[in-house]
Amino acid sequence: MTPPVDSTRKPVTLHRLREMHAQGEKIAMLTAYDATFARLVDDAGVDCILVGDSLGMLVQGHGSTVPVSIDEMVYHTRCVARGNRTAWVVGDLPFGSYQESREQALRSSVALMQAGAHMVKLEGGGWTADTVHFLTERGIPVCAHLGLTPQSVHALGGYRIQGRDQAGADTMRRHAKELTEAGAAMLVLELMPSAVAAQVQADNPGLMTIGIGAGRATAGQVLVLHDMLNFTRGKLPRFVRNFAADGGSAEDAVRRYVAAVKDASFPDEAVHGY
Numbered sequence: 001m002t003p004p005v006d007s008t009r010k011p012v013t014l015h016r017l018r019e020m021h022a023q024g025e026k027i028a029m030l031t032a033y034d035a036t037f038a039r040l041v042d043d044a045g046v047d048c049i050l051v052g053d054s055l056g057m058l059v060q061g062h063g064s065t066v067p068v069s070i071d072e073m074v075y076h077t078r079c080v081a082r083g084n085r086t087a088w089v090v091g092d093l094p095f096g097s098y099q100e101s102r103e104q105a106l107r108s109s110v111a112l113m114q115a116g117a118h119m120v121k122l123e124g125g126g127w128t129a130d131t132v133h134f135l136t137e138r139g140i141p142v143c144a145h146l147g148l149t150p151q152s153v154h155a156l157g158g159y160r161i162q163g164r165d166q167a168g169a170d171t172m173r174r175h176a177k178e179l180t181e182a183g184a185a186m187l188v189l190e191l192m193p194s195a196v197a198a199q200v201q202a203d204n205p206g207l208m209t210i211g212i213g214a215g216r217a218t219a220g221q222v223l224v225l226h227d228m229l230n231f232t233r234g235k236l237p238r239f240v241r242n243f244a245a246d247g248g249s250a251e252d253a254v255r256r257y258v259a260a261v262k263d264a265s266f267p268d269e270a271v272h273g274y
């Protein structure tokens with residue numbers, strides 16, 4: 001039977017997330033794109049909800065995240081904010097909404113924050129450090145994203161593992177350091193050898209790294225909700241685990257995910273690692 005919802009849980013703040021990280025408690029993040037699923041994953045105890053631009057594929061039926069607009073992200077962030085009670089909400093800045101200038105990034109971030117996001121996420125390293133600094137200086141918490149950055153799928157030549165060779169790993173480490181110094185509080189690390197993600201975390205101890213296909217040394221984990229509930233059709237990446245396989249409700253599956261992230265039994269390096 002699904003356990004009762006903890007109605008006493010206080011809203012998760014950046015301060016609380018930093019405290020968890022300092023104390024070695026893993027951070028559990030999942031995507032959600034609407035009020036119903038936001039409520040469900042919040043009730044099941046996730047620390048953070050990512051309103052990811054992966055909704056371009058999972059909700060809108062596109063082949064990539066590239067077509068998603070800032071207005072669509074604002075709409076879905078509003079939906080999630082209405083359903084959520086306590087989780088920390090990260091709003092994804094979509095392709096084309098922050099690359100033009102720091103001012104464009106600020107306008108897009110303000111729109112997401114006013115829609116109910118607590119933090120914005122942007123992809124890439126190098127030039128993004130300046131934008132991260134500009135946003136954090138203006139009171140906007142930022143989550144960066146390195147490794148496989150899906151908005152650059154065409155430039156990367158597909159959904160490939162990143163940082164496999166020494167030069168790639170060194171660049172990733174340099175970008176992570178620059179983003180940390182620029183003020184990023186959180187960093188999604190996607191699809192890379194576990195050793196590279198572990199090195200990034202070790203280089204930047206205060207940074208909350210959130211892995212997806214990046215091993216178990218990160219401060220937390222994120223998965224796409226539709227993938228871990230086995231709703232997604234087609235071949236899934238190796239790093240996904242089907243948390244619905246043991247039956248029960250969707251909320252039970254999310255509770256199993258949260259428990260597995262917290263006790264570090266997910267990801268299993270032998271099964272999900274690179």
Ligand code: KIV
Pocket residue numbers: 031050051052053054055092188190212222224
């Ligand atoms: O858009 C998204 O869901 C993401 C995750 C894959 C990290 O960026």
